[in-house]
Amino acid sequence: MFKTRLSLITFVLILIGLSSCGRFQKLLKSNDYEEKYAMALEFFENEEYNKTLQLLDQITPIYRGTDKAQNIDFMYAQCHYGQKDYILAGYYFKRFYQSYGKSDKAEEALFLSAYSNYMDSPRYSLDQETTVNAIQELKLFISRFPNSEKVAEAKQLIDELESRLEYKAFQMAKLYLKMNDFKAAISSFSAFVKQYQMSDYHEESMFLIVKANYEYALNSIEMRQTERFSETSEAYVDFVSQFPESKFLKEADKMNNVASSYITKQVVEIK
Template sequence: MMGKLSFLLVLFLLLSGCAKITEEERAKKAQEYYREALSAYKEKDYGDAAWNFNEALKYMDYLTPKQIENAKFLLAKSYYYDGDYVNAVVALEDYIFYYPKLRRTEEAFYLLIDSYINVSPDPYRDQEYTWKAIEKAKEFLSRFPNSTFAPKVQKLIDKAYRKIAQHELYIAKFYEDYGYTYSAALRYREVLINFPGHVSESEVAYRYIRCLLLTDRQIEIERDKISNLIDATKDKLEDAENEEERKAIKRRLEFLKSELKRWEKIGEEAKREAVEALAKYREVYGENAYYRELRKLVEGKEWKS
């Protein structure tokens, strides 16, 4: 029993001693990591700076309030300058949350907006974060209308809208390439309406009109799909087991036939819209190469403008 008590006493003393040393070491580590981070940041070794700032902030109880604020700010900037925009967003959001009214907050907002834009590196991908950048930019201009960063933020808004416009154009071009010309025309029209000044309007207007003129390509695709569905539905009608099922199938047939008529109507409306848009195009852009190509396309159709 005495041996066990002695062992426990020694163990307690050892642990007590370790706890005291650990406390001192934690304070020492906090300052060492902080100094290393500042040195790396000064040398523009942003990856190493970010790592050391993160380590220092693990011991933030042993940093001064000023050091904590500085570490959070420079950590965010280190991520940003290192091109690690996802972590930059997290760190900048954190900094703005805890320090909403400091002078540095305006710069943090600017970097946050640009980081959101850069999270998706190209317009092919989903633009959720680009829209988030616009949301943050509008918040910034509302909170800091007289900031020296305001002109830069406005440029970022323009950059974000151009990126989203390009994303929408890629979708429209995808529809166009696969024969869904009417769907493409609608997309091009939305780009013209929603992103004026952020695209080559003469080219997008040309593609919009051209797709309207070629709406028959999509009508043919839709007609084939609907006709196949009608045939399959007629087969089901023959195999119907009761009157209630037959009525449901007949309603399905009527709907599919109405869809055929709807696409015929879309074709007629697309022709009218194309002629009106072409006349407007000539007024705005003159008889340029795009206009002449569209005229040839019109003249090659069975109907005339």
């Protein structure tokens, strides 16, 4: 009895689904653009974004230049956003802002364009081009709408994204060191401490500049070692002057002692 009732319910649901699908296909073939517009609004309200987009694709050319065009274009971007297609959402929100700069939706469109880039921004280990774009878009939003209630949120998002770029730069420099590409490590850590002077990784980066120079000297041919041990000692002095109580000081002292001893030995031999 229960199985029979369940089968009947399933059958009815299938019929309803087929009927609904049939009506939608009929609507797509129709030339009644007002009905298509009305149904697009209804589907959008019900979060049926795929059906909404199919209808909007058909009616967009018909209503271009009319009072409905602005609403259609904004809804088109919103559908992609609702589908979590942030690349297309960002593109269409930005295009809306560029097309309707004086619209009462312009502020929201520019913010959502930036926010779509934020949502599409990958984890730090991947390429960060989208992250950079998101930061630029958020800064553009703040510049164009400085009194917006979204400014505080935009600034918070910028901080988060810049922290991601900072962490990636730090990890990339560490990777060079791990791969024994000491020259690249020295260059990367030096650029990092210059760009991110207030970073939580500043102290460690200064220490790793010492270490990278030290390892570079150890692994150099003899005729280049004096020069590179001298650079190790210079990096050590810079590190200690900024972080005299550093937790890395003991290890840095050992490296500097080796570097200083080597330099002293070379001076004595020359004499």
